[in-house]
Amino acid sequence: MPKRNDIKKIMIIGSGPIIIGQAAEFDYAGTQACLALKEEGYEVVLVNSNPATIMTDREIADTVYIEPITLEFVSKILRKERPDALLPTLGGQTGLNMAMELSKTGILEELNVELLGTKLSAIDQAEDRELFKELCESINEPLCASDIATTVEEAINIADKIGYPIIVRPAFTMGGTGGGICDTEEELREIVANGLKLSPVTQCLIEESIAGYKEIEYEVMRDSADNAIVVCNMENFDPVGVHTGDSIVFAPSQTLSDNEYQMLRDASLNIIRALKIEGGCNVQLALDPNSYEYRVIEVNPRVSRSSALASKATGYPIAKMSAKIAIGMTLDEIINPVTNKTYAMFEPALDYVVAKIARFPFDKFENGDRHLGTQMKATGEVMAIGRNIEESLLKAVRSLEIGVFHNEMTEAIEADDEKLYEKMVKTQDDRLFYVSEAIRRGIPIEEIADLTKIDIFFLDKLLYIVEIENQLKVNIFEPELLKTAKKNGFSDREIAKLWNVTPEEVRRRRQENKIIPVYKMVDTCAAEFESSTPYFYSTYEWENESKRSDKEKIIVLGSGPIRIGQGVEFDYATVHCVKAIQALGKEAIVINSNPETVSTDFSISDKLYFEPLTFEDVMNVIDLEEPLGVIVQFGGQTAINLAEPLSKAGVKILGTQVEDLDRAEDRDLFEKALQDLDIPQPPGATATNEEEAVANANKIGYPVLIRPSFVLGGRAMEIINNEKDLRDYMNRAVKASPEHPVLVDSYLQGQECEVDAICDGKEVLLPGIMEHIERAGVHSGDSMAVYPPQNLSQAIIDTIVDYTKRLAIGLNCIGMMNIQFVIYEEQVYVIEVNPRASRTVPFLSKVTNIPMAQLATQMILGENLKDLGYEAGLAPTPDMVHVKAPVFSFTKLAKVDSLLGPEMKSTGEAMGSDVTLEKALYKSFEAAKLHMADYGSVLFTVADEDKEETLALAKDFAEIGYSLVATAGTAAFLKENGLYVREVEKLAGGEDEEGTLVEDIRQGRVQAVVNTMGNTRASLTTATDGFRIRQEAISRGIPLFTSLDTVAAILKVMQSRSFTTKNI
Amino acid sequence: MSKRLLILEDGTIFEGEALGANLDVTGELVFNTGMTGYQESITDQSYNGQILTFTYPIVGNYGVNRDDYESIHPTCKAVVVHEAARRPSNWRMQMSFDEFLKSKNIPGITGVDTRAITKIVREHGTMKASLVQARDEVDHQMSQLQATVLPTNQVETSSTATAYPSPNTGRKVVVVDFGLKHSILRELSKRECNLTVVPYNTSAKEILEMEPDGVMLTNGPGDPTDVPEAIEMIKEVQGKIPIFGICLGHQLFSLANGATTYKMKFGHRGFNHAVREVATGRIDFTSQNHGYAVSSENLPEDLMITHVEINDNSVEGVRHKYFPAFSVQFHPDAAPGPHDASYLFDDFMDLMDNFKK
Known part of the structure; x- marks a missing residue:
């Protein structure tokens, strides 16, 4: 059927802030959908509260609303825009739930807005277990x-x-x-x-x-004419029991015979036909490894994380096709955009193996519960493509950026047998490494298969890797074996380790023996039809299909898997960099390993290499492409870290040079640079052992901020108040050494703000200054940020602008840099300089309307600000107030402390904009799903040092009608100061929760919790009590505040919404 | 492991490791894009005399089992894979891929760039190739290859030599074996058909004497014009007994009614071919294995096209306008491949029942 002409304007709901289980894949899906609808001539209105997305760029939709995805705001937009239709199936569960809510209120009917794609009744049928069970029974599909x-x-x-x-x-x-x-x-x-x-x-x-069953997924699509296809099926390495988002996954399925494959295909198509899905859908199945028994696990009646993975794994753009199906087109009339010859009514044939491995946040959350189950815990994932299991698996492993270059991990090597067995049986995020270690120790794979229920087919692949290792150890420099190792995915670095030589030596020998990778195309059809997809992966084979063009080309390094501290913001910047390169008439080549993102959509760049971001893998691409240079500023720390090795190998780094990157990142060089530029920083020193740290801290004065050097997102960073805690930290948190010193800084508890600057080498542009709501001590990524600043004096602003200029020029910045300041006693100090695009780039670009990453790319490629019409200095500020609020995923992560501190913990961000600060704050809280009830009780349990400040806040809460609840100490203090407070019992470390504040929270008698811990390391009881209180609040979905600054902000909002009621 | 060479008619040589039986062979080089179903494909008699390349890079993952044979004595010449799984795993597995090839005396080669081979075949069309032990006499082997004339009697070598029954309680169907896949028998048996399988050169008279309710023309290898006796037989049987043709059977049925066939550049081998039923618009994914096709040009007035491939618009099915007879190019019996089109066997049952009335 041709596309519908009776609708003109379509609204799409995005997925909002990034949380575990709903991440960058929806930016990819949403962007594809918006572009597909525009391509067909529709007017597209987009609502999404997440500014760090490509989909919220002005070019993607006709009208973009960065507003909270709540009934209140989406209804308002619907009334204003009056779209003909709403497409809810591309914004994850958030989009679907929003559509359901809208539908229930009757507004869609009232405004005559049609829901496109899968009908709500079908969504209900797929997601409501009882309805789904009835459906499956009626079509004879077995459920558990x-x-x-x-x-x-x-x-x-x-x-x-x-x-x-x-x-x-x-x-x-x-x-x-x-x-x-x-x-x-x-x-x-x-x-x-x-x-x-x-x-x-x-x-x-x-x-x-059904533990022990194989977990199999089918990504299927159906259109209104009942055409249905399987885009891809996937098999989990981990049997049923581990969430598929956390599992190691291979595509296509590996151990299924055609009988089994077709049986599950029939089941999947049977289900989507019965549900009458119109668009993409994910069907999860479990197959008994010893019979034809199977169970349907669940169905996701929308595009999902798995569909993004399947799209990247096959080249088949599911979200784009789903959008076209939603407007009435059928699969047999849509051209397959990969071949441009065949139709979308096509089941891709793969001639490679895809491996996906999840990226977990446990490097940040050391106390988090690492056991994997039905609850997804990963923040991101990597994908790798190879011509066999070993190759794709090892490429994926080294894409993870968790300090491993092979399926080998120090902790696993050091584990005793007891620990090894436990790690194999009780699945955690690092099981692959323990299973590999078990094989290295000679434990038979039959035994491991029995223990883990991992299919012996996969275990044999790990065994083969170990066999190659053993052969390499005794056959140094043997070319045939080297070739075998490379064909099976070994990194130069691993081979070097086994040969006891440098990776450079391995690389040299490879080149001597002509063992260099070729690049194969991802074409959806196993080479049966001619294709021109610019989408490649490396392998060691005969024919190279990636032909170097004559155009001038630039390689852009992506940011790898999404993790805390390095999120979708960097993918945003990468995509903008690509656009700017293309606008200058050059070829933009992307290297990245993340299947969820827009940057790995092959239609974004001129060429996409889906490869690990390691020196070796990047260098191989460079050898083939011979680019003008490489841009490293937009791929976060991942790309920046590659600058030095690449530069040493003679590759031209475009933009800020490596020695200047070093001057910003190396502690000593940075200190020297600041001295030279006459810019103050909080006093600090480095220490290589415990005693040195103590001596330095005494010199600087407590409190001190302490952290290992060279880290991202403030990992292992703490604020320390006394010597005892410092000694504890040095023994517990870090292994300091001359190579890995620890930084000890004076902790100035002042106002933080941050700046992103663009520099052409002579002139510096500051698009804006962002003021943080939480004072220094809370990681900048976890702070709420306000633009333009509301509390800074002109003198301070001038100083910030001046320091920024001096730093940008002084550090020879070409492109972009980010600077963090703290203002303490009216004095501006520089805390940190990141010589690259930061996570605030998308937010600031959107609120200032300056395309920062594109502009920075133009600088990198030799343009200057003046010629492009930008005036140096601080850009003029608009009338609106914009607030960026962090979003956390604590509900998904057991045993992770939600207390905010110098370590970053948020997974995403939302934005609120309005004419006043209060309104903008309200929106940002709403968008971040931190909804404060209009009345009720606020529970206070705060550290002694915070009591004075708490009093003022409590007073104001009481003033606008909230009742106060507090634990003994806090309650006594508030009562002394004339407030009416209901006192609740502390837990005091006890198990019994009756009558305590935990019961209060559980019973819904509390509408918000304010809990602070102070900087002094609390007693164990207080610490565990606090932890339990916070856990309780989070699991009950009650707003929790661990910084008084955030409390003050929400108070401001509630005050502005409340009318004064005063007797005469 | 010993080295083997795959020598292509165009002069390209691929070196790899030996797999399966130890013998030198020459045949027509083709590729199959299925990601599963290697056992069914290799035992499919339509690959008679051909060197079969699998585009999926790892073959043999789930071993070989007792159930998934499409013939007992496969006549595929050789197989070409990127990698053969050394430790297969599946609950039905009896033996490994390598063991299977050895037991069926089929040689193979592994460790070659199958994607590159596929692209060569795609661009130059199917061509002759030899799979040989790596020796010094490559030039000699090349000239031998070029001189080789491939046989045209594949149907004869694939078909049963004598008729045999496959009894059941339902409709009586004569299955004319041009190199049949067992899955056709399975589908008919599932519908309780009482079968008599007869050799490819059985005459119309012999068939009519059996008074069947229907005649099934099976798949088979090679060029349909190499089997003129079957064409003659069909001419006489049609109109008197309902007919269902599959693959080669479809081509023979079309030829018998005056259509022409042609050799395709590289054929359809795989099971993701989308086929549209012209009357309803319904699209099914089908399992296919053919190097020849019925031409849509100059199609005789008696035939109507019922199915087309949605991408290259090739003829995928025809129906006789006046006689109870139809045929399809693809395999509704699947194995390997999707079951989407299995309803055609039900259509055949209806056709027989309606004809009786």
Whole structure:
């Protein structure tokens, strides 16, 4: 059917801020959808609260609203825009839930807005377990024995019928939030109680466990004419039980015979036809490894993380096709954009193997519970393509950027057998490394298969890798073996280690023996048809398909997997850099390893190399392409870290030069640079051992901010108040050494602000200054930021502008830099300089309307500010106030402390803009889903040093009608000062929660929790109490504040919304 | 491991490692794009005399089992893979891929750039190739290859020599074996058909004497014009008994009604070919294995096109306007491949039942 002409204007809802389970893949999907609809001539209106996305760029949709995705704001936009239709299936669960809510209120009917794509009734049928069960029964598709529980008691009854172990899955939650496997009734009680709370419909599915089954996924599509296809199927390395987002996944399936493949294909198509899906859909299945028995696990009736992966794995753009299906087109009339010859009614044939490995945040959250289950915990993922399992797996492993270059990890090597077995059986994020280690220790793969239920086919691949290692060890420099190792994905670095030579030596020998990679095309059709996709992966084979063009070309390094501290913001900057290069008539080549993002959409760049971001892999591309140079400023720390080795190998780094990058990043050089430029920084020193650290701290004076050098996102950074805590830190948190010194800085508890600057070498442009709401001590990535600044004096602003200019010029910046300042007693200090694009680039670009990354790229390529019409200095500020608020994923991560500090913990951001600060703050809180009830109780439990400040806040809360609740110490202090406070008991380390504040929180008697810990290392009881209180608040979805500055901000909002009620 | 060479008619030589049986062979080089189903493909008699390249890079992952044979004595000449799995895993597995090839006396080569080979075949069309032990006499082997004339009696070598029954309780169907895939028998058996499988050169008279409810023309290898006796047989049987043709059977049925066939550049071998049913617009993904096709030009008035491939618009199915007879180019019996088109066997049942009435 041709596209519909009766609709003209379509609204798309994005997925909002990034959280675990809903990440950059929806920026990719949304961007594709917007562009596809525009391509077909529709007017597109987009709503998304996340500024750090390509989809919220002005060029992507006709009208973009960066507003909270809440009923209040989306309704307002609908009334204003009056679209003909709404497309909700591309914004993840957030988009779907929003559409459901809108539909329930009747506004869609009232405004005559049609819902495109899969019908809401079908979505309900797919997501409501009871309805889905009925459907599956009617079409004879087997589900796990299960029943719905709406109370804990019901759950127990169901479990008794089915038998333990039992799986709990709350309905309508993201990334399986709140689910889990229970072996006992006690565990069941706990998980169900929490699951019911988290489920917006108060439902949990209690389900038969099928642990040990193979987990298989089918990515399917269907159109309104009932054409249905399988885009890709995937097989998990980890058997059922680990969330597929956390599993190692291979595409296509590896151990399924054609019989099994077709049986599950039939089942998947049967289901989407019964659901009448119109667009992309994900079907998860479990297959008994010993029979034809299978179960349908679940269906996601929309594009998902898996569909992004399948799109990148096959080249088939699912989101784009879904958007076209939504406007009535059918698969047999849409041209396959990969071949440009065949139709989209096509099932891709792969002639390579794709491996996906998840990236976990446990390097940041050392205390987090690393066990994997039905709750997704990964923040990002990497993908690698190879011609066999070994190659794609090892390429994926070295793409992870977790300090490994092979399936080998120091912790695993050092583990005793007991730990090794435990790590194999109880799945954690690092199981692959322990399983590999077990094989190295000679444990038979049959035994490992039995223990882990990992298919022996995969284990044999790991065994083969170990066999090659062993051969390499005794056959130094043997060319045939070197070739075998390379064909099986070994890095030069690993081979060098086994040969006890340098990686350069391995590289040299490879080149001597002509063992260099070729690049193969990803074309959806296994070379059956001619294609011209500029999408390549490396392998060691006969024919190279990537032909170097005659155009001048520039390589842009992406930022790899999404992790805390390095999120989608860097992909945004990468994409803009590419656009700017293309605008200057040059060829832009992207290298990246992240399947979720826009930058790895092959239609974005002139050429995409889907490769690990390591020196070797990047260098191989450079050898082939011979670019003018490489741009490293936009790919976060990942790309910056490659600057030095690349430069040493003779590659031209474009923009700021390596020695100047060093001057910003190396502590001593930076200190010297600041001295030379006469710019103050908080006094500090480096220490290489405990005693030195103590001596330095005494000299500087407490409190001190302490952290290892060269880290991203403030990892292992702490504020320390006394010598005892410092000694503890030195023994606990870091292994300081002359190579890895520790930085000890004076901690100035002042106002923080930050600046992104663009420099052409002579002139410096400051698009804007962002003022942080939380004072220094909270990581800048976790702070709320306000633009333009509201509290800075002109003198301070002038100083900041002056320092920025001096730093940019003094550090020979060409391109972009980010500077963090602290203002303490009216004095401006520089805390940190990042000689690259920072995470605030998208936010600031959007609010200032200066395309910062593109402009910086133009500088890098030799243009200057003046010629482009930009005046040096601070750009004029607009009338609106914009607030960026951090968003956290604590609900997904058990045992991770939500207390904010110098370590970054947020996974995403949202933005609120309005004419006043209060309104902008309100929107940013709403967008970040930090909704404060209009009335109720606020619970205070704060550190002694914060009591004075708390008093003022408490007073104001009382003034606007909130009741106050506090624990003994805080309550006494507030009472002394004339406030009415209800006192609740502390936990005091006890197990009994009755009558304590935890019970208060659980019973819903508290509407917000304010909890601070102060800088002094608290007693163990206080620390664990605080932790439990915060956990409770988070799991109940109650607003939690761990910084008084944030409390002051929300108070400001509530005050502005409240009318004064005063007696006469 | 010993080295083997794959020598292409255009002069390209690929060196790899030996797999399967130890013998030198020459045949027509083709490729298959399926990601599963290697056992079914290799045992598919339509690959008679051909050197089969798998585009999916790892073959043999789930081994070979007792159930998935499409013939007992496969006549595929050789196989070309990028990598053969050394440790297959599947609950039905009996033996490894290598063991299987050895047991069926099929040689193979592994460790070669199968994507490059596929591209050569795609660009130059199917060509002759030899798979030989790596020796010093490459020039000699090349000239031998060029001098080789490939046989045209593939159907004869693939078909059963004598008729045999496959009893069941339902409709009586004569299956004319041009190199049949067992899955055709399975589909008919599933529908309780009482089968008699007969050799490819069985005469119309012999068939009519059996008084069947229907005649099934099976798939088979090679050029349909090499089997003129079958064309003659069909001419006489059609109109008297309902006919269903698959693959080669489809081509023979079309030829019998005056259509022409042609050799395709590199054929359709794989199971992601989307086929549209002209009457309804319904699209199915189909399993295919053919190097010849029925020409849509000068199609006789008696035939109507029922199915077309959506990308190259090649003829995928025809129906006789006046007789109860139809045929399809693809394999509704799947194996390997999607089951989307299995409904055609039901159509055949209906056709037989309606004809009786």
